[in-house]
Amino acid sequence: MKTIHDFLRAKEEGKKITMISTYDYWSARLCEKAEIDCILVGDSVGMVVNGLDTTLPVTVDEMIYHAKAVRRGAPDTFIVVDMPFLSYQVKKEDAVYNAGRIMKETGCNAVKIEGGEEVAEVIQKLVSVGIPVMGHLGLTPQSVHALGGYKVQGKTEEEQKRILRDAKILEQAGVFAVVLEAVPSKLAKEITEFLEVPTIGIGAGKETDGQVLVFHDMLGFFDRSPKFVKRYMEGGRLIKEALKNFKKEVQEGIFPGKEHTYD
Ligand SMILES: Nc1nc(=O)c2c([nH]1)NC[C@@H]1CN(c3ccc(C(=O)N[C@@H](CCC(=O)O)C(=O)O)cc3)CN21
Ligand SMILES: CC(C)C(=O)C(=O)O
Numbered sequence: 132m133k134t135i136h137d138f139l140r141a142k143e144e145g146k147k148i149t150m151i152s153t154y155d156y157w158s159a160r161l162c163e164k165a166e167i168d169c170i171l172v173g174d175s176v177g178m179v180v181n182g183l184d185t186t187l188p189v190t191v192d193e194m195i196y197h198a199k200a201v202r203r204g205a206p207d208t209f210i211v212v213d214m215p216f217l218s219y220q221v222k223k224e225d226a227v228y229n230a231g232r233i234m235k236e237t238g239c240n241a242v243k244i245e246g247g248e249e250v251a252e253v254i255q256k257l258v259s260v261g262i263p264v265m266g267h268l269g270l271t272p273q274s275v276h277a278l279g280g281y282k283v284q285g286k287t288e289e290e291q292k293r294i295l296r297d298a299k300i301l302e303q304a305g306v307f308a309v310v311l312e313a314v315p316s317k318l319a320k321e322i323t324e325f326l327e328v329p330t331i332g333i334g335a336g337k338e339t340d341g342q343v344l345v346f347h348d349m350l351g352f353f354d355r356s357p358k359f360v361k362r363y364m365e366g367g368r369l370i371k372e373a374l375k376n377f378k379k380e381v382q383e384g385i386f387p388g389k390e391h392t393y394d
């Protein structure tokens with residue numbers, strides 16, 4: 132099992148970190164077999180698995196349910212769990228309670244929190260009680276309504292300054308890594324060079340210390356995907372063909388064959 136120190140060392144040694152966002156037993160098993168460095172049980176589960184338009188309705192109980200399944204599938208992989216909307220913003224005490232539940236009930240290794248300066252105190256508190264925290268800057272989907280949509284962040288110089296400043300504040304607060312989502316690669320490079328802790332990018336160019344993608348996106352399960360997604364497989368098409376094949380074979384009396392029958 133990797134530790135937070137292995138991620139720091141990877142940055143020092145210039146070895147890229149790979150992270151995949153996924154939510155269940157079988158996909159976690161495959162990630163572990165493929166030796167992916169880190170699994171993120173993302174609150175994107177609400178959109179990917181549950182068909183919601185945003186991540187906002189996702190609950191702590193739902194995150195725990197998925198994270199337990201992921202841990203069973205990947206017993207030896209470093210697992211980070213997203214803290215969902217409103218589970219850490221209201222009071223520091225809530226954040227400790229919710230992060231504590233996530234750690235205790237799932238056996239994960241760390242939690243992830245979206246935001247900059249406004250969550251620095253919460254992060255400090257979690258780190259002080261022994262809960263490793265991953266930060267998340269740039270496009271923070273839990274603020275989609277405030278951002279006016281899923282849009283690239285850090286386009287203006289003012290925004291860039293704010294994001295870089297937030298990154299420094301997160302490092303001081305004690306995060307062991309930071310996700311940079313949907314920002315120009317130049318800004319991601321600048322943050323990556325400045326920080327001692329690793330950056331993990333999604334739509335942030337190639338200069339970050341690692342990359343993260345959602346399992347279902349990279350395997351092509353959806354017909355539409357954001358610009359930053361590379362499809363390593365046309366999973367949706369392959370599955371649809373298999374389903375059609377099943378229907379055809381049943382209709383034509385080909386399935387089940389002798390080998391599938393208890394005679
Ligand atoms: N399946 C999935 N993959 C993700 O990467 C992901 C989620 N869900 N849910 C939570 C957030 C939301 N994310 C998103 C969602 C949409 C865009 C998107 O549509 N981007 C457009 C427009 C960019 C712009 O206008 O600036 C694109 O074409 O890339 C980007 C990130 C990333 N996260
Ligand atoms: C896209 C990643 C970074 C995430 O936060 C998620 O999957 O919820």
Ligand SMILES: [Mg+2]
Pocket residue numbers: 173174175186213272
């Ligand atoms: Mg998330």
